[in-house]
Amino acid sequence: xxxxxxxxxxxxxYRSDGGRPVTRPRPLVARGDPADSVRxxxxxxxxxxxxxxSGTAAAAEVGPGDDAAVVRAPDGRVVVTxxxxxxxxxxxxxxxxxxxxxxxxxxxxxxxxxxxxxxxTALLVGLACxxxxxxxxLEGVAAGMAxxxxxxxxxxxxxxxxxxxxxxxxxxxxxxxxxxxxxxxxVLRSGARAGDVVAxxxxxxxxACGLAVLRRGFTSPAAAVTAHRRPLPxxxxxxxxxxxxxxxxxxLSDGLLADAGHLAxxxxxxxxxxxxxxxxxxxxxxxPLQQVASALGEDPMAWVLTGxxxxxxxxxxPPEAVLPEGWTAIGAVSAGPAxxxxxxxxxxxxxxxxGAEGTGHVHFS
Amino acid sequence: xxxxxxxxxxxxxYRSDGGRPVTRPRPLVARGDPADSVRxxxxxxxxxxxxxxSGTAAAAEVGPGDDAAVVRAPDGRVVVTxxxxxxxxxxxxxxxxxxxxxxxxxxxxxxxxxxxxxxxTALLVGLACxxxxxxxxLEGVAAGMAxxxxxxxxxxxxxxxxxxxxxxxxxxxxxxxxxxxxxxxxVLRSGARAGDVVAxxxxxxxxACGLAVLRRGFTSPAAAVTAHRRPLPxxxxxxxxxxxxxxxxxxLSDGLLADAGHLAxxxxxxxxxxxxxxxxxxxxxxxPLQQVASALGEDPMAWVLTGxxxxxxxxxxPPEAVLPEGWTAIGAVSAGPAxxxxxxxxxxxxxxxxGAEGTGHVHFS
Numbered sequence: 001x002x003x004x005x006x007x008x009x010x011x012x013x014y015r016s017d018g019g020r021p022v023t024r025p026r027p028l029v030a031r032g033d034p035a036d037s038v039r040x041x042x043x044x045x046x047x048x049x050x051x052x053x054s055g056t057a058a059a060a061e062v063g064p065g066d067d068a069a070v071v072r073a074p075d076g077r078v079v080v081t082x083x084x085x086x087x088x089x090x091x092x093x094x095x096x097x098x099x100x101x102x103x104x105x106x107x108x109x110x111x112x113x114x115x116x117x118x119x120x121t122a123l124l125v126g127l128a129c130x131x132x133x134x135x136x137x138l139e140g141v142a143a144g145m146a147x148x149x150x151x152x153x154x155x156x157x158x159x160x161x162x163x164x165x166x167x168x169x170x171x172x173x174x175x176x177x178x179x180x181x182x183x184x185x186x187v188l189r190s191g192a193r194a195g196d197v198v199a200x201x202x203x204x205x206x207x208a209c210g211l212a213v214l215r216r217g218f219t220s221p222a223a224a225v226t227a228h229r230r231p232l233p234x235x236x237x238x239x240x241x242x243x244x245x246x247x248x249x250x251x252l253s254d255g256l257l258a259d260a261g262h263l264a265x266x267x268x269x270x271x272x273x274x275x276x277x278x279x280x281x282x283x284x285x286x287x288p289l290q291q292v293a294s295a296l297g298e299d300p301m302a303w304v305l306t307g308x309x310x311x312x313x314x315x316x317x318p319p320e321a322v323l324p325e326g327w328t329a330i331g332a333v334s335a336g337p338a339x340x341x342x343x344x345x346x347x348x349x350x351x352x353x354x355g356a357e358g359t360g361h362v363h364f365s
Numbered sequence: 366x367x368x369x370x371x372x373x374x375x376x377x378x379y380r381s382d383g384g385r386p387v388t389r390p391r392p393l394v395a396r397g398d399p400a401d402s403v404r405x406x407x408x409x410x411x412x413x414x415x416x417x418x419s420g421t422a423a424a425a426e427v428g429p430g431d432d433a434a435v436v437r438a439p440d441g442r443v444v445v446t447x448x449x450x451x452x453x454x455x456x457x458x459x460x461x462x463x464x465x466x467x468x469x470x471x472x473x474x475x476x477x478x479x480x481x482x483x484x485x486t487a488l489l490v491g492l493a494c495x496x497x498x499x500x501x502x503l504e505g506v507a508a509g510m511a512x513x514x515x516x517x518x519x520x521x522x523x524x525x526x527x528x529x530x531x532x533x534x535x536x537x538x539x540x541x542x543x544x545x546x547x548x549x550x551x552v553l554r555s556g557a558r559a560g561d562v563v564a565x566x567x568x569x570x571x572x573a574c575g576l577a578v579l580r581r582g583f584t585s586p587a588a589a590v591t592a593h594r595r596p597l598p599x600x601x602x603x604x605x606x607x608x609x610x611x612x613x614x615x616x617l618s619d620g621l622l623a624d625a626g627h628l629a630x631x632x633x634x635x636x637x638x639x640x641x642x643x644x645x646x647x648x649x650x651x652x653p654l655q656q657v658a659s660a661l662g663e664d665p666m667a668w669v670l671t672g673x674x675x676x677x678x679x680x681x682x683p684p685e686a687v688l689p690e691g692w693t694a695i696g697a698v699s700a701g702p703a704x705x706x707x708x709x710x711x712x713x714x715x716x717x718x719x720g721a722e723g724t725g726h727v728h729f730s
Contacts (some may be wrong), residue, residue, distance in 0.1 A: 170530030
């Protein structure tokens with residue numbers, strides 16, 4: 001089907017994450033210099049500019065520009081995952097710069113690769129954007145992705161760019177990440193066994209704290225806001241956990257209680273989390289989380305338990321395993337009806353007593 | 366970031382491909398049984414139903430449900446490509462069934478894998494959809510993808526589902542395909558050399574013909590309409606072309622002249638297409654293309670030269686090569702400023718003389 005010659009961009013009614021109309025921020029579609037728009041620069045011009053920002057993947061045998069990319073998979077298996085980020089749901093252009101969005105979109109996928117015990121090798125990016133999207137904004141996203149990938153030796157090796165739906169002024173980014181297991185077994189969500197140690201790598205609650213700050217119209221403390229804009233997943237901790245035989249692992253993208261619940265369910269076990277250990281791991285020494293929580297009259301434990309998008313990793317290890325660098329014990333696995341407990345409380349009760357609205361993301365509600 | 370609790374679905378002004386308002390078709394968001402909506406069924410319920418329709422990939426070591434999938438890559442390299450399909454641009458729910466959309470979305474990606482000389486092993490699917498999307502529609506898409514993949518032994522091994530942008534009532538599908546080269550060199554677009562034979566595998570003009578029928582409100586001849594809804598890429602012809610040493614190859618998704626132009630450019634050569642050979646390959650014996658063209662007063666050669674989405678394959682072979690099954694010679698490669706000629710005419714002149722508006726897709730115009 002030919003693509004249309006004219007595009008009706010609807011006048012978007014922007015809504016905050018809570019569904020409440022907010023003071024209208026910058027238009028969803030940045031209308032800067034018209035000469036910079038995707039419509040004027042054209043598909044191939046935009047792709048050229050974006051590819052120039054994308055760096056080179058060490059594992060790429062064929063990079064962008066052909067029908068498909070060719071990526072080395074020395075293990076003989078490839079780990080692959082995909083995430084979709086929608087403007088107005090997963091990012092806002094008035095809260096995050098283009099470079100921030102690139103970092104965040106890459107991180108969400110790279111963390112999923114790490115959560116299998118693998119090392120990321122390459123990304124692909126699908127983009128649906130309104131024709132008046134600024135090319136410089138897309139270059140910023142590419143630069144952010146490249147910067148997030150570079151320490152891993154990964155980069156964007158291919159993608160697709162199309163015009164957004166005729167009724168939409170919003171950008172949709174779809175990112176696929178590939179990874180290599182280096183001969184190790186993949187660490188699934190289903191392998192936790194009673195007696196295992198539950199351990200955490202990375203930060204929790206920081207992204208939610210930064211979001212709370214942004215929602216109230218503030219931009220400091222910068223550490224919290226930056227954590228929301230550019231999460232810092234502990235990529236190396238994934239493969240490191242596989243070496244001493246992690247029995248199960250997952251990325252914490254929807255919040256600790258929610259994702260621990262998925263792991264517990266898939267493994268058919270109870271994850272007994274220790275509140276004191278969580279406090280030690282996530283809230284000591286006191287920092288921006290306490291500072292913001294105190295200013296807002298909230299309990300920072302709500303963010304630790306239910307805040308998403310930090311992309312920390314949760315894993316279970318055999319009791320005799322020495323936890324690798326970056327991992328901290330926060331509980332133990334026991335037998336029983338699958339679920340999560342926090343120092344004996346149910347997940348729902350623990351979330352409630354911290355003042356959280358639920359145990360994590362509820363999609364499509 | 367939490368996803369919103371309420372979603373504003375804009376009242377979409379549907380526009381035809383030509384940008385002209387058309388008689389309002391079925392609403393972009395199918396509102397059947399509310400109990401069938403994604404909002405009510407919920408993310409995990411929908412994923413469960415969709416996965417149940419998705420079949421199993423022979424190469425999948427870990428399928429849907431974990432942080433990432435694990436797909437065998439016996440070649441030690443993986444071919445990977447991604448395509449984004451936007452409702453109202455790449456498909457219309459009143460012109461194609463859910464199963465059709467699944468077939469088409471899979472085919473576009475599987476053909477890109479074939480165009481590298483590889484065999485597809487797995488798909489991943491990212492989906493952004495309005496919360497009132499019918500779950501049964503998504504099941505139909507999954508069934509169509511599964512049916513398109515099954516003959517190759519491939520299947521969907523993972524994905525992501527999120528709510529569409531707050532301002533959009535349209536569905537965005539993002540499909541990533543993986544493939545294996547089976548020890549063969551990847552066939553790029555850049556390897557054509559003067560003296561090579563230009564050859565075609567698959568059909569041309571059928572999808573454009575079907576689109577012309579649908580645009581005028583008709584649904585027959587069925588063969589043409591079906592070709593638009595479910596293209597028939599010659600998957601096996603890709604790896605088959607690699608064996609006798611195809612020097613360059615590409616998928617014809619934007620139209621023969623447009624994509625041949627990319628191959629010519631990347632190889633730095635002239636592709637001299639032979640009009641009589643093209644007529645023999647694409648318009649003989651006479652069939653639906655002539656029938657529809659005659660009814661509409663159009664030249665079927667316009668569809669052959671510029672119609673997209675049939676996902677035929679174009680390749681160049683060394684002069685001494687024996688063309689594999691499914692391939693037909695349609696021209697020769699010569700030296701000169703990169704471009705495409707049709708029996709001596711420039712691509713633009715050939716398109717014009719067939720009555721086509723341009724040489725192929727113009728994106729973001």
